[in-house]
Amino acid sequence: MFKKILVAEDIDSINKGLSAVLKKLEIPEMYHAVYCDEAYLKAKRAVLDGNPFDLLICDLSFKPDHRAEKLTSGEELVAVVAGEFPEIPIIVYSVEDHPQIVRSLWNRGQIRGYVCKGRNGLTNLENAIRTVNDGDSYLSPEVENSVKKKNFLTLREYELALLTCLANGFTQEQIETHFRKEGIKPSSRSSMEKRLKELKEDFNANTTIHLITILKDLRLL
Numbered sequence: 499m500f501k502k503i504l505v506a507e508d509i510d511s512i513n514k515g516l517s518a519v520l521k522k523l524e525i526p527e528m529y530h531a532v533y534c535d536e537a538y539l540k541a542k543r544a545v546l547d548g549n550p551f552d553l554l555i556c557d558l559s560f561k562p563d564h565r566a567e568k569l570t571s572g573e574e575l576v577a578v579v580a581g582e583f584p585e586i587p588i589i590v591y592s593v594e595d596h597p598q599i600v601r602s603l604w605n606r607g608q609i610r611g612y613v614c615k616g617r618n619g620l621t622n623l624e625n626a627i628r629t630v631n632d633g634d635s636y637l638s639p640e641v642e643n644s645v646k647k648k649n650f651l652t653l654r655e656y657e658l659a660l661l662t663c664l665a666n667g668f669t670q671e672q673i674e675t676h677f678r679k680e681g682i683k684p685s686s687r688s689s690m691e692k693r694l695k696e697l698k699e700d701f702n703a704n705t706t707i708h709l710i711t712i713l714k715d716l717r718l719l
Contacts, residue, residue, distance in 0.1 A: 500552035500631055502527040502544075506537035506575060507557045507591070512615070516555065516591070519624050534560055534569035541579055541586065551586055553630065554579055555623075558592040558599075573603065580608035589613060589626050589636070598717050600641045611636040653718050656682065657697065660690055661719055665710050 531537035558572035589611035611626040626636035663673045670687045677685035703709035713719035
């Protein structure tokens, strides 16, 4: 069983429940962080000291306060830790159960487990820790089916980049320049217009603004 676990969670009552689960599993070293920056620095310090964490359990949402933080969400923390310390497995423990959010994290290959907070959350978390410790991956029953559905609507990286730029007020000319600079292909305006036309048909949108509104409502954007 894991010996040293870091928990990134900013709600005291949830931290108490997590501590109870880790004590039940007889984890000898438990560390907590209530800020994403704090969790990252603890993970980095442990690696530099030659005694890295065996597991990171991370929430996705952190309530902002007076502190200026570089990492403001669990998704950002997951991305940084997975990128810099890929040897540390990550389990997300979150109230967020929207399929797009879960599927996006899962498909990036950055996490080994996803557990939804709720009535059976702590029980599922215990199962997740045991499963990941054994070298397997774990998904909560609430999200498992939606993540594994092959026909679930998602946006590819190109489509997401294009629509995000449009949502932020960029013109197609500006997007074309940006895409060429970043090496994103296809970058021509004709290719963008063609894909936007296809997306509007896919989502029954009348205009690009209507398309962006629909995708935001579906939390695909």
